[in-house]
Amino acid sequence: MNAVSNVLIVGGGIGGLCAAIALRRKGIEVDLVELKTEWTVYGVGIIQQSNVVREMAHLGLLDAYLGAAYAFEDVAIYTTEGVPLARIPGQRLAGPEYPANVGISRRALHKVLSETAIALGVGVRLGLSVERLEQDASGVAVLFTDGSRGRYGLVVGADGLFSKVRGLLFGDKYQPRFTGQSVWRYNFPRAAQIDHLANYQGPSGNAGLVPLADDLMYLFTTSYEPGNPWMDEASLAAELRQRLAGFGGLIGELREQITDSTQVVYKPLEAVFVDEPWYRGRVLLIGDAAHATTPHLGQGAGMAIEDAVVLSEELTAGGSLDEQLRRFMARRFERCKFISDSSLLAGEKEIQRAHDFDRIGLVKRMLEVTAQPI
Structure with missing residues (x-):
């Protein structure tokens, strides 16, 4: 018999939905x-690297969205003019029948995750969160923000960077901090040569192109934004073109096509890492609530998905709940800290314009680490 028979997940993003699906598959x-x-997500894409493809296959989800995604093998790094610097072969960690990497729009992924969770019997309620949590030896009494109540064996905070659950557990101890950079994203019809993840190293930032479907790709770039300035939404297209001024080649060609400010997705980069166990008693944090980092290595959502898989495995592997959560932390803490620290390092080196920084080496090391079993 499991130590926990029912779980409340707070947050319906990628990490929360994957946790819900993984736990339901375990009964x-x-x-x-x-x-x-309105259970929606913003309309840019997500990179699922080989370790994430492996875990989505493990969850029985990959086949459900491969048709709406773009499968690719390699990661290539170029100069700002498009001259190749390195090409890193992908690893088919999910098995030879699956690709090494997948690019997919967040909307397409959310559709599959949300529909699967509901089909598996997850009780979904929108428009509310938790107001108060009161623990005792056998469970957690939950007061929701609409005044309703519930009782659960475990509460999982998957509610992101500005997690309400994290605040209930740790107070103001862990607050998101602005890293000094922001990320910009814009969708384009897929260029024929973008059949892989293409990263372009810039003088003060980097840009990339990610295939999402046969007819879709997105451009991203990071920029140094001291003071975290407010951006007028009407000027976002012009601002993005300015941030890409140092790029030639394909990025330079695409730059002049960025004209619709309503299609620019702009996000200041903030990070937080809970540098102690992510649980207290019967309440646990996963994903960005525990370890939000920057997108420089493309592993933020991947770490949340891995959290979900490991949690489902440990909650059904015997022992007391405390023993299960200790095992969860032993499998997750150092791995997530490596991704968090390495991603932040890459951003810091961009801000410093450290031309001697071995970004290619860091990417290769990340791929080695994440290829290891979770």
Whole structure:
């Protein structure tokens, strides 16, 4: 018999939904609450590298969205003019029948995750979060923000960078900090040569192109934004073109096509890392609530997905709940810290314009680490 028979997941993003799916597949009852009243995601893409492809196949989800995604093998790094610097072969960690990497729009992925969770019997409620948590030896009494109540064996905070659950556990101890950079994203029709993840190293930032479907790719770039300035939404296209001024080649050609400010997705980069066990008693943090980092290595959502898989395995592997959560932390802490620290390092070196920084070496090391079993 499992130490926990029912779980509340707070947050309906990628990490929360994957946790809900993983737990339901193990026979655990799951309720999920999401603060948004409209369960939508912003319309850019996500990179799923080989370790993430492996875990999505493990969850039985990969086949459901491969048709709406773009499968690719390699990662290539170029100069700002498009001259090749390195090409890193992908690893088919999910097996020879699956690709090494996948690019997919967040909307397409959310559709599969949310529909699967509901089909598996997850109790989903939108437009609310948790107001208060009261623990005792056998469970957690939950007061929701709409005044309703529930009781659960475990509460999982998967509610992101500005996690309400993290605040209930740790108070103000862990607050997101602005890293000094922001990320910009913009969708384009896929160029024929972008059949892989293409990263372009710039003088004060980097840009990349990610294939999402046969007819879709997105451009991203990071920029140094001291003071975290407010951006007028009407000027985002012009601002993005300015940030790409140092790029030639394909990025330079695409730059002049960025004209619609409403299609620019702009996000200041903030990070937080809970540098102690991510749980207290029967309440646990996963994903960005525990270890939000920057997108420089493309592993933020991947770490949340891995959290979900490991949690489902440990909650059904015997022992007390405390023993299960200790095992969870032993499998997750150092791995997530490596990704967090390495991603932040890459951003810091961009800000410093450290031309001697071995970004290619860091990417290769990340791929080595994440290829290891979780």
